[in-house]
Amino acid sequence: MTTPGLRQRSAHTDEEQGRVRAVAASARGACKVYGAGETAVAALDDVTLDLPAGRFTAIMGPSGSGKSTLMHCLAGLDTLTSGQVLIGGTDLASLSDKERTILRRDRLGFVFQAFNLLPTLTAEENITLPVDLAGHAPEHEWFGTVVDTLNLRDRLRHRPSELSGGQQQRVAVARALITRPDVVFADEPTGALDRKAGVELLRFLRSVVDDLGQTVVMVTHDPGAAAYADRVVFLVDGGIVEELTEPTRERVLEIMGRLGD
Amino acid sequence: MLRLSLRNLLVSKLRLFLTVAAVTVGVSFVSGTFVLSDTMAKAFDELYVGLTNGTDVVVKSQPAFEADITTNGGQVRPIDEAMVDQVRAVPGVALARGSVTGFALILDKEGRPIQPGGAPTFGASIGDARLSGDFVYRQGLEPTRSDQVAIDARTADQAGFVLGDRIDVVFQSGRQTFTLVGTIGFGETDSLLGATMAGFDLTTAQRLFDKVGLVDEIDVQAQRGVGAEELRDRIAATLPDGVEALTGDQVAADGSAAVRDAMGIFTQVLLVFAGISLLVGSFVIWNTFNVLVAQRRREVALMRAVGATRGQVLRGVLLEALLVGTFSGGLGLGLGVGLAAGIRSLLKLVGVEMPTTSPAVEPRTIVAALLVGVLVTMVAAIAPAWAATRVAPMEALRDAVPARYAAGWSRSVAGGVLLTAGSAGLVACIVVGDQRWWTVLSTLVTFAGLVVAGPTLARLTAAAADHGRRGGGWRMAARNVERSARRSAATALALTIGLTVVVAVAVSAASLRESVADAVSGGNRSDLILEPAGAGLGVSPAVADLLRDRDDVADVVELRETGARVNGHDSLVSAMNADGLGRVIDLGIEEGSLDTFGPGAVLVSTQRAEDLGVGVGDSVTVTFPETGSTTMRVAATFSRGALINASYVLALPDFAANVTSELDAAILVNSAPGVDPAQGKEDITAALADYPNVTVNSPDDITEKAQSSVNQLLGIVTALLLLAVVVAVLGIVNTLVLSVVERTRELGLLRAVGGTRRQVRTVVRRESVLMSLLGAVTGVALGTVSGVALSRALVDEGFTTVAVPTVTLAIYLLVAAAVGVLAAIGPARRASRVDVLRAIASE
Numbered sequence A: 001m002t003t004p005g006l007r008q009r010s011a012h013t014d015e016e017q018g019r020v021r022a023v024a025a026s027a028r029g030a031c032k033v034y035g036a037g038e039t040a041v042a043a044l045d046d047v048t049l050d051l052p053a054g055r056f057t058a059i060m061g062p063s064g065s066g067k068s069t070l071m072h073c074l075a076g077l078d079t080l081t082s083g084q085v086l087i088g089g090t091d092l093a094s095l096s097d098k099e100r101t102i103l104r105r106d107r108l109g110f111v112f113q114a115f116n117l118l119p120t121l122t123a124e125e126n127i128t129l130p131v132d133l134a135g136h137a138p139e140h141e142w143f144g145t146v147v148d149t150l151n152l153r154d155r156l157r158h159r160p161s162e163l164s165g166g167q168q169q170r171v172a173v174a175r176a177l178i179t180r181p182d183v184v185f186a187d188e189p190t191g192a193l194d195r196k197a198g199v200e201l202l203r204f205l206r207s208v209v210d211d212l213g214q215t216v217v218m219v220t221h222d223p224g225a226a227a228y229a230d231r232v233v234f235l236v237d238g239g240i241v242e243e244l245t246e247p248t249r250e251r252v253l254e255i256m257g258r259l260g261d
Numbered sequence B: 001m002l003r004l005s006l007r008n009l010l011v012s013k014l015r016l017f018l019t020v021a022a023v024t025v026g027v028s029f030v031s032g033t034f035v036l037s038d039t040m041a042k043a044f045d046e047l048y049v050g051l052t053n054g055t056d057v058v059v060k061s062q063p064a065f066e067a068d069i070t071t072n073g074g075q076v077r078p079i080d081e082a083m084v085d086q087v088r089a090v091p092g093v094a095l096a097r098g099s100v101t102g103f104a105l106i107l108d109k110e111g112r113p114i115q116p117g118g119a120p121t122f123g124a125s126i127g128d129a130r131l132s133g134d135f136v137y138r139q140g141l142e143p144t145r146s147d148q149v150a151i152d153a154r155t156a157d158q159a160g161f162v163l164g165d166r167i168d169v170v171f172q173s174g175r176q177t178f179t180l181v182g183t184i185g186f187g188e189t190d191s192l193l194g195a196t197m198a199g200f201d202l203t204t205a206q207r208l209f210d211k212v213g214l215v216d217e218i219d220v221q222a223q224r225g226v227g228a229e230e231l232r233d234r235i236a237a238t239l240p241d242g243v244e245a246l247t248g249d250q251v252a253a254d255g256s257a258a259v260r261d262a263m264g265i266f267t268q269v270l271l272v273f274a275g276i277s278l279l280v281g282s283f284v285i286w287n288t289f290n291v292l293v294a295q296r297r298r299e300v301a302l303m304r305a306v307g308a309t310r311g312q313v314l315r316g317v318l319l320e321a322l323l324v325g326t327f328s329g330g331l332g333l334g335l336g337v338g339l340a341a342g343i344r345s346l347l348k349l350v351g352v353e354m355p356t357t358s359p360a361v362e363p364r365t366i367v368a369a370l371l372v373g374v375l376v377t378m379v380a381a382i383a384p385a386w387a388a389t390r391v392a393p394m395e396a397l398r399d400a401v402p403a404r405y406a407a408g409w410s411r412s413v414a415g416g417v418l419l420t421a422g423s424a425g426l427v428a429c430i431v432v433g434d435q436r437w438w439t440v441l442s443t444l445v446t447f448a449g450l451v452v453a454g455p456t457l458a459r460l461t462a463a464a465a466d467h468g469r470r471g472g473g474w475r476m477a478a479r480n481v482e483r484s485a486r487r488s489a490a491t492a493l494a495l496t497i498g499l500t501v502v503v504a505v506a507v508s509a510a511s512l513r514e515s516v517a518d519a520v521s522g523g524n525r526s527d528l529i530l531e532p533a534g535a536g537l538g539v540s541p542a543v544a545d546l547l548r549d550r551d552d553v554a555d556v557v558e559l560r561e562t563g564a565r566v567n568g569h570d571s572l573v574s575a576m577n578a579d580g581l582g583r584v585i586d587l588g589i590e591e592g593s594l595d596t597f598g599p600g601a602v603l604v605s606t607q608r609a610e611d612l613g614v615g616v617g618d619s620v621t622v623t624f625p626e627t628g629s630t631t632m633r634v635a636a637t638f639s640r641g642a643l644i645n646a647s648y649v650l651a652l653p654d655f656a657a658n659v660t661s662e663l664d665a666a667i668l669v670n671s672a673p674g675v676d677p678a679q680g681k682e683d684i685t686a687a688l689a690d691y692p693n694v695t696v697n698s699p700d701d702i703t704e705k706a707q708s709s710v711n712q713l714l715g716i717v718t719a720l721l722l723l724a725v726v727v728a729v730l731g732i733v734n735t736l737v738l739s740v741v742e743r744t745r746e747l748g749l750l751r752a753v754g755g756t757r758r759q760v761r762t763v764v765r766r767e768s769v770l771m772s773l774l775g776a777v778t779g780v781a782l783g784t785v786s787g788v789a790l791s792r793a794l795v796d797e798g799f800t801t802v803a804v805p806t807v808t809l810a811i812y813l814l815v816a817a818a819v820g821v822l823a824a825i826g827p828a829r830r831a832s833r834v835d836v837l838r839a840i841a842s843e
């Protein structure tokens, strides 16, 4: 399903930037240190990364390599020890807690591994939660587009406990998209799903990028999942060690083997 | 993991505190009441023993019966002074001294009466110090001349009198000036329970109290080697009929027994309030344990899976309740002792000085405190503990997200039936009237209905709030209330109990205020009503004489009162002069006529006539404490005695023949025709300058006075009930904290997707407001209906009309909502500080 308007928008930026895609979010010299002194752990060590708009980026790396930390910092859920995170040109460090909260609400979307939904709200209410929190009425047309893209039309009145794991994650994706965010962050979104549901969710994420023109960043350690992305960034010990565009499962496996995961 | 368990421990510390506090308030109330009354009883015992120290035998008139001391001042018939010599002549008597007491009101330097709230103002003869026990002169010496007085050290202190000052004292017969020659203490204290005392030499006192040639009692000291009981028997053998001899110990014991009786009522009233806070507390406990069990379902299921029996699970939860109960009981006991001390200081502040003694913590108090603490907690925890045993081992494997409460149909229906039955009962009580027990029963049934239908009501409340702007926090708050409907209902019901009682009392008070106004406007025909100021004992009879001599006064009718027995039933008996009676008051004569009222006749209220089964023309036996029985004829029955609070009205001469005190409880006055009411009041007030203890009131003043005393009582009762409301608020805080902890992940998620801290706080606050409003609305509704039914039931006690104080009730509702906001402050802050990352991190 395509939305001509959105295609036009990304085409427009392409022209404006002269073949260089707009950057939705970026990290500049990002460092994150947990603890202090002897026990200090550098979870991120001088990471510089651009996330182009309208693309699907996967972040991979062995367990403990800093993937979640990077994502949390990019998403304004956590703060850096040093360095910068820019969302559409805004430096997160310059924002107060409240401003960051509002930025999350209006310009970012999230999908966590599990427990994405408020159990007391219906699927529809969960999807519109960020808009409701902002006190706006959801854009009717966009809501319909998102719901149809994720095939949730007939699940809107259900509560999370009445949905399957895959459906719950799709509701979470819809919730992340409802504000037309600059970036959607997903931290191992398929981690708690069975294979079939996982594959289905990845297809949906792909179509969110292709059909709706959204920007998605996904943390995963499943090479198969990473193959759905346009580009894969490899993280080891808090630093970026490799990048891969147009990934296939085999190439990802090969790099991971080389990196010694 | 360690951090997590530490955090849980901190959480449960707070929970422990809130849970314990819920019971502790009630327990400390119970133990405080006991400690206070025991301490006071002990102090009185010591005081009486001290005062009768040195007196071996007391000789006085034998009362026909022991009337309540507050109705006749303990006055007995005075005896002939010649009897003192007769007693002194009995072998074995070392000393015998006659004494008199009477009304004596000391005026301060500005001429205002010194009248500590409620305590008597009396005068006495003082003589031989050897007979006076712990009675000591703090300063100066005893009065020996007719113009000398000694007063209690506390009064001297407070009024700033020093030896040599001129002091004015008002007696039954009028006002006189004396020189202060001594100040008196009683053992350690400076006054007798705050009473003011003026002491004179015997001859002067006899003259001042109209008891020349008479004494009220004879105090006797035995010679060395003669036992008190033996001497009592010897003296008794010489006494005429109607005069008795008692040992000093007997007198002390009788005195403290009377005080203990009076205190018994006080204790009972306080215990009722304690009971209400305990009931509220038990709801909080019940709720807490319910939540506790719900949060531990997985843990319990795991235990069951690895082989714990149901009995073990039950015992585990009950053991926890036992610990909480014991701890609360112990803490409450300690606080109660402090509370008792606090109340004593408070009483001292308002002028009631208690004799000092160490606090009396009787074994009974300790047992009661611990038992109440443990029982309330255990009983409240039984249902949750039982529920814990129903947890299936399988649940260990399921997700721990709290299950949504599914309303059982049968429960809703049962609740609805109880609610309907209870409300129908209350409405029936209102319609029929005079049904106090049915009123109480119907209220309880309705409340039971609220308990059973509570979760359904909570869901309805949630449904009512679950609309409007999508962005508003009401939806999420409403959904949370709905999700834990049972818990929300229990929380709200704790508030319901407190508010029901508060509101029922407020409605009753409003009804009483209206009734008082009605009684005055409907029953009064006089222009002015003279009354003793403040809590004074009475108005000097000289005042009525003075008024009769005035040209601007047409009718003067005195009203006197005493405790007496009518056909064997203790009652307050009033007396009025027959002349002019019908012109100053409309008693609402039902049968018979005032024409036949006079000496030998009695007017009886229709209610009492019915109780005693007597009618016009029948005889009744009136027994006076001082003189015994007389037979009187019922002249008429009346229905409007509320104005003068009368059930029986005698003619004044009959009263005077049987009661020593000549003080008037009130004087009803009609101005002469053509006298302007305001001017009349002013003139009479001016004419009574020598009687500063008399207030001259218009009918409106009387209404206002009566209403303000109702308000005062309402204030005290409401303040005591507020403790129960405070417990209910603790319950709200408790529930909120528990649900915030339970929802840490949800709150974190809300923050992650862009909920500001303020929005998170709003959700919690609105949840609190919804619960408070549920409690407030049900409490105010039930309280109003019960209060109306209660007012209708108390028609005999003077509740002739029913009034609902709508403004007050509206304020209560607003306050309840505000309380909801306040209760949410802490939990909401905690909720808004949830660490987003920790909350969303998968374990």
Ligand SMILES: Nc1ncnc2c1ncn2[C@@H]1O[C@H](COP(=O)(O)OP(=O)(O)O)[C@@H](O)[C@H]1O
Pocket: A034, A035, A041, A042, A043, A061, A062, A063, A064, A065, A066, A067, A068, A069, A070
């Ligand atoms: N809150 C924390 N406190 C201390 N160390 C942390 C914390 N969170 C993450 N770390 C450390 O930072 C490093 C990166 O963690 P993370 O970003 O969760 O890795 P990944 O998601 O790639 O498995 C790890 O060494 C981890 O132990």
Ligand SMILES: [Mg+2]
Pocket: A067, A068, A069
């Ligand atoms: Mg991770």
